Every structure is written in structure tokens, then in C-alpha cells.
Amino acid sequence: MKKTKAKLSKNNSGRKFENTITAFIKNAENIYLPGISIDTVIFSFHDGKLRVLLIRYGDMPFYNLPGGYVEKEETLEDAALRILRRRTGLNAIFPEQFYIADSLERTRNNAVVRMMTKLNVDLTGNHWFEQRFISVCFYALTDEAKVRITIQDFISEFKWFDIGQLPDLFLDHKLIVEKALSRLRVDLYQRPVGLNLMNKPFTMGELQQLYEIIDQRKLDRTNFQRKMLSMNILERLEKKQTGKAYKSPYLYRFKQSDN
Amino acid sequence: MKKTKAKLSKNNSGRKFENTITAFIKNAENIYLPGISIDTVIFSFHDGKLRVLLIRYGDMPFYNLPGGYVEKEETLEDAALRILRRRTGLNAIFPEQFYIADSLERTRNNAVVRMMTKLNVDLTGNHWFEQRFISVCFYALTDEAKVRITIQDFISEFKWFDIGQLPDLFLDHKLIVEKALSRLRVDLYQRPVGLNLMNKPFTMGELQQLYEIIDQRKLDRTNFQRKMLSMNILERLEKKQTGKAYKSPYLYRFKQSDN
DNA sequence: TCCCATTGAGTCATCTTGACACAATGTATA
DNA sequence: TATACATTGTGTCAAGATGACTCAATGGGA
Numbered sequence: 001m002k003k004t005k006a007k008l009s010k011n012n013s014g015r016k017f018e019n020t021i022t023a024f025i026k027n028a029e030n031i032y033l034p035g036i037s038i039d040t041v042i043f044s045f046h047d048g049k050l051r052v053l054l055i056r057y058g059d060m061p062f063y064n065l066p067g068g069y070v071e072k073e074e075t076l077e078d079a080a081l082r083i084l085r086r087r088t089g090l091n092a093i094f095p096e097q098f099y100i101a102d103s104l105e106r107t108r109n110n111a112v113v114r115m116m117t118k119l120n121v122d123l124t125g126n127h128w129f130e131q132r133f134i135s136v137c138f139y140a141l142t143d144e145a146k147v148r149i150t151i152q153d154f155i156s157e158f159k160w161f162d163i164g165q166l167p168d169l170f171l172d173h174k175l176i177v178e179k180a181l182s183r184l185r186v187d188l189y190q191r192p193v194g195l196n197l198m199n200k201p202f203t204m205g206e207l208q209q210l211y212e213i214i215d216q217r218k219l220d221r222t223n224f225q226r227k228m229l230s231m232n233i234l235e236r237l238e239k240k241q242t243g244k245a246y247k248s249p250y251l252y253r254f255k256q257s258d259n
Numbered sequence: 260m261k262k263t264k265a266k267l268s269k270n271n272s273g274r275k276f277e278n279t280i281t282a283f284i285k286n287a288e289n290i291y292l293p294g295i296s297i298d299t300v301i302f303s304f305h306d307g308k309l310r311v312l313l314i315r316y317g318d319m320p321f322y323n324l325p326g327g328y329v330e331k332e333e334t335l336e337d338a339a340l341r342i343l344r345r346r347t348g349l350n351a352i353f354p355e356q357f358y359i360a361d362s363l364e365r366t367r368n369n370a371v372v373r374m375m376t377k378l379n380v381d382l383t384g385n386h387w388f389e390q391r392f393i394s395v396c397f398y399a400l401t402d403e404a405k406v407r408i409t410i411q412d413f414i415s416e417f418k419w420f421d422i423g424q425l426p427d428l429f430l431d432h433k434l435i436v437e438k439a440l441s442r443l444r445v446d447l448y449q450r451p452v453g454l455n456l457m458n459k460p461f462t463m464g465e466l467q468q469l470y471e472i473i474d475q476r477k478l479d480r481t482n483f484q485r486k487m488l489s490m491n492i493l494e495r496l497e498k499k500q501t502g503k504a505y506k507s508p509y510l511y512r513f514k515q516s517d518n
Numbered sequence: 519t520c521c522c523a524t525t526g527a528g529t530c531a532t533c534t535t536g537a538c539a540c541a542a543t544g545t546a547t548a
Numbered sequence: 549t550a551t552a553c554a555t556t557g558t559g560t561c562a563a564g565a566t567g568a569c570t571c572a573a574t575g576g577g578a
Contacts, residue, residue: 506526
């Protein structure tokens with residue numbers, strides 16, 4: 001227990017942490033809807049890798065998806081927006097609801113309560129966290145460079161993970177990431193997925209890399225180029241990249257005009 | 260109030276009704292999850308019209324979608340299945356979750372409590388129905404001929420309504436039907452929509468009628484025929500319909516073999 | 519017997535898609 | 549300085565899907 005405090009104090013003083021969480025727990029059932037939580041899968045594209053933002057509570061040996069609860073007078077989307085803004089600092093973010101995690105397994109053994117106990121939190125007389133929770137899941141596409149994360153609440157660490165190398169995750173959060181991915185795959189050719197993930201001007205090859213990761217298959221280079229250009233959603237920036245490689249490709253960006 | 264009882268007794272004795280609903284209300288919060296309800300949109304195709312099953316409670320001046328609550332140890336889909344089976348008597352039914360109704364308006368003014376009060380139900384000391392409810396919505400495709408509805412619970416009437424001529428509906432149930440329709444439109448070419456709605460052998464024209472209603476647009480007759488046949492999901496029944504009309508079309512049915 | 523709406527099948531031009539060819543580019547290497 | 553070569557932009561071609569249309573066959577009514 002002492003060890004927990006000690007570790008926590010590296011990021012957030014143990015006392016402060018306990019004050020915060022105690023206050024939160026006391027008020028939770030007055031502020032939030034019972035039995036419903038929100039989990040968010042926050043994607044980014046960095047160094048040719050699709051990544052997900054994960055957080056860690058205290059010195060728990062696993063990571064969590066950023067999540068939260070729904071205020072009594074708030075829609076689910078507003079709750080997701082609030083949580084996403086608080087975690088990423090981004091205002092222009094478009095949460096997409098893709099799944100409801102409602103398996104009975106997820107709240108067996110009182111996982112949340114056990115986690116809180118390990119975090120040295122006193123739950124005496126508070127039964128709000130002991131109920132079964134159903135989680136409404138949203139995904140969001142972000143630009144890693146614009147995300148500003150501040151360590152707050154009871155979080156001790158945050159980290160972007162390559163989608164192919166996820167660490168141990170809390171509860172069914174791994175399943176939730178997979179569901180987000182398969183939904184993202186469906187949305188890939190329907191929604192402006194690239195627009196929200198590609199911040200800086202990019203080459204056609206880089207864009208193709210993103211599509212191949214999400215679509216889970218190799219795409220023909222020349223056909224991909226033809227298709228992307230025919231959709232008329234890209235703007236070619238006449239200047240070429242000063243690459244040291246063999247031929248300089250064009251740079252592109254998504255047209256912002258129409259939405 | 261007497262009037263209510265009188266009307267109800269036509270279908271369900273007033274006393275029996277009150278016993279049932281009182282027992283239900285007493286136990287609700289022990290059996291079901293708080294704040295979550297299920298609504299179902301049950302479609303059928305009859306006489307060239309797409310229809311929805313609606314029910315009426317007591318002598319309320321509006322209709323409701325068949326709905327219910329989620330047991331504490333039950334997934335959302337299992338809850339939808341249970342509700343659909345109880346209402347339609349069908350076992351082979353495939354609920355598809357398409358929407359979460361979570362607007363704040365829907366539970367303003369305590370609509371459910373007011374309805375129950377009008378139904379002469381004593382809610383003294385019971386606050387379970389006063390909370391905000393979020394409804395998870397499922398649709399199902401049925402064969403009207405196979406649906407066996409028994410008047411039960413607190414229902415006084417059920418009726419199939421043409422999708423284009425819906426009566427006054429409770430709360431946001433009209434919006435929910437619209438959401439179901441737009442989801443059905445997306446699913447039309449992805450899932451075996453026709454298979455579940457067309458029971459008897461049908462002509463290509465009848466199938467086209469169904470597609471045009473759901474898809475909300477005129478389809479070219481010859482191209483529709485070509486496409487349907489090329490998908491290899493229909494079985495041509497060599498015998499022709501003995502119509503009094505000009506030419507006898509083939510009858511078809513969906514191949515049951517592969518699924 | 520002729521009329522005519524409906525049905526089943528075919529034609530044709532257009533568009534999309536997958537596979538592949540080829541010239542242009544820009545640096546490294548001989 | 550000349551050549552090699554990986555990468556990039558564009559073009560070609562065949563196969564398949566799609567929308568618009570034609571046409572013969574059907575079968576009861578006028």
C-alpha cells in the first residue's frame with residue numbers, strides 16, 4: 001500500500017490523489033447515471049503506425065482506455081465529447097459511437113472495486129461502483145501533435161501504443177479496440193478518416209500506408225493513386241518534397257473547403 | 260378512471276391488469292437494470308406494404324413500440340430476444356441493434372410516470388420509473404403470418420401499421436422508427452432482408468416492391484431482375500403463378516441452404 | 519382475332535477495378 | 549561524367565458492374 005502511494009507521488013502527490021478520488025467517489029452517484037460508462041478509443045497516425053492512446057491508473061499492471069461516466073443531464077455523445085476534450089485538449093473532435101460493451105463477464109468479480117481497493121481507496125458505504133456497468137464506446141481520430149495531455153484525475157501515465165503492440169488491457173478493453181478497428185475499416189471509405197489523421201502534408205505513399213494498416217491488406221500503388229485523385233478530395237501542393245531518395249513525390253493535403 | 264377499467268376489461272380484466280402491473284412495479288428495481296430500456300421495431304411486409312407492429316397500453320391515445328427492460332444478468336441482445344419472443348411468439352428472430360435513444364427530452368415531464376398514473380397505477384413510494392431512461396433500440400424482420408400475439412402484460416391492443424401511416428406515437432418512438440428505417444436501408448443490400456420478410460413464394464415484381472419501399476426510390480425493372488438473379492440467392496420455382504393478368508411470372512423463394 | 523400490359527432476356531455504352539507497362543526523376547556508384 | 553536503379557506519375561487493357569433501352573413471348577380481355 002505504501003508502495004502505491006510512493007509510486008503515485010512521482011506524478012501526483014498521494015494525498016492529492018486520495019483527496020481527488022475520494023471526492024469523486026462520494027459524488028459519483030449524485031452526478032452520474034447509474035450503470036452506464038463511456039470508453040473512448042483515440043486513434044492517431046504517427047511514423048507510419050496507427051496508434052491508440054492508453055492510460056494507467058496508479059501502479060496498476062495494465063492500461064485502460066480513457067473513459068468516464070454520463071452526467072444525469074447529458075447525452076451520451078456530449079459525455080463522450082466532454083471526456084475526449086478533457087483527455088486530449090481538443091475541441092474539434094468527432095466521436096463516433098461504434099459499440100456497446102454489455103457482456104456479463106466484464107463486471108464479474110467486481111473488477112472496478114478491486115482496482116480501487118488496490119489504489120488504496122476507501123469505498124466504505126459506497127456501492128455505486130459495485131453495480132453492473134454497460135459501456136457505450138466511441139472512437140475518435142486525432143492528430144497526435146495537437147493532443148495535449150495533462151496528468152489529472154487519478155491517472156499516473158498515458159502513452160500512445162502501436163495498434164499491433166498493445167499491452168495488457170483492463171477488462172474487455174482489448175475487445176473494444178478490435179471493435180473500433182473493424183468499425184474504422186468500414187468507415188474508411190465513407191468518412192473523412194484520412195482528413196482527421198493526416199495533419200501535415202503527406203505523400204501518396206504515406207496515405208496508402210494508413211489505408212493499408214486500417215484495411216488490413218496490400219493495395220496496388222497505382223490504382224490507389226488513381227482512386228484517391230478521382231475522388232477529388234485531395235489538394236496537390238505543387239512543391240515537391242526535398243527527399244534524398246530517388247524521385248520526389250508530390251505532397252498532398254485534404255481539401256478543407258467542403259465538409 | 261372507471262372508464263379505464265371498463266375499457267381494459269374488454270381484453271384483460273381490470274383487476275388482473277392492476278395485479279399484474281402492481282407486481283411488476285414492485286419488483287422492477289430488483290429485477291432490471293436501472294435507467295436502461297429496450298425498444299423494438301418489428302417489421303413485416305404485407306399486401307405490398309412495409310408495416311410495423313405497435314401496441315397500446317390501456318386506453319392511452321397513442322401507440323408504443325414493443326419494449327421492456329434489461330434483467331440484471333442479461334445482455335442487451337438477450338433482453339431484445341426475450342422481449343421479441345414474448346411479443347411475437349417467434350424463436351427464429353434476429354434482433355439488430357441500430358440506435359440508442361438518449362435525448363434529454365424523452366424523459367422530461369416524467370412521461371412514463373404520467374402514463375402509469377393515467378392507467379390508474381399506484382406508484383406510491385416507487386421511484387424507479389422516475390429516473391432518466393436511455394433506450395437501446397433493436398429492429399427485427401418478421402413474417403406477419405407467423406407472428407402470434409397474445410394480449411398480455413398491460414397491453415390493450417396491438418396492430419400492424421403501414422410505415423407511411425403511423426398513428427401518434429409515445430415519446431420519441433416515431434424518431435426511432437425513422438432511425439430503424441434508415442438503418443434497414445443500409446442493411447438492404449448487405450443482409451438477408453428479403454429472406455426474413457418474404458415468406459411465401461413471390462414474384463420478382465413483389466420483391467422489387469419491397470426494395471423500392473425500403474430504398475425509397477424507383478428501380479429499373481429489368482436491371483433489378485438481372486441483379487437479383489446474378490446474386491444467386493434466389494431459387495426459381497418452375498411453376499408459374501395462375502394469374503388472371505396478362506403474363507404469368509415465375510415465382511421465387513430465397514435459398515435456405517447457405518447462411 | 520386482335521389488342522396490349524406485363525414479363526424475361528438481350529444489347530450497348532459507361533464506369534469501376536485489378537493487373538501491368540513505361541517513361542520520368544533524382545541520387546548513388548563506377 | 550556516365551550508368552544504374554529504386555521510386556513515382558501516368559497510361560493501357562481486360563473483366564465486371566451498372567443504367568438505359570429494345571424486343572419477343574405471354575395470355576386474358578375487348
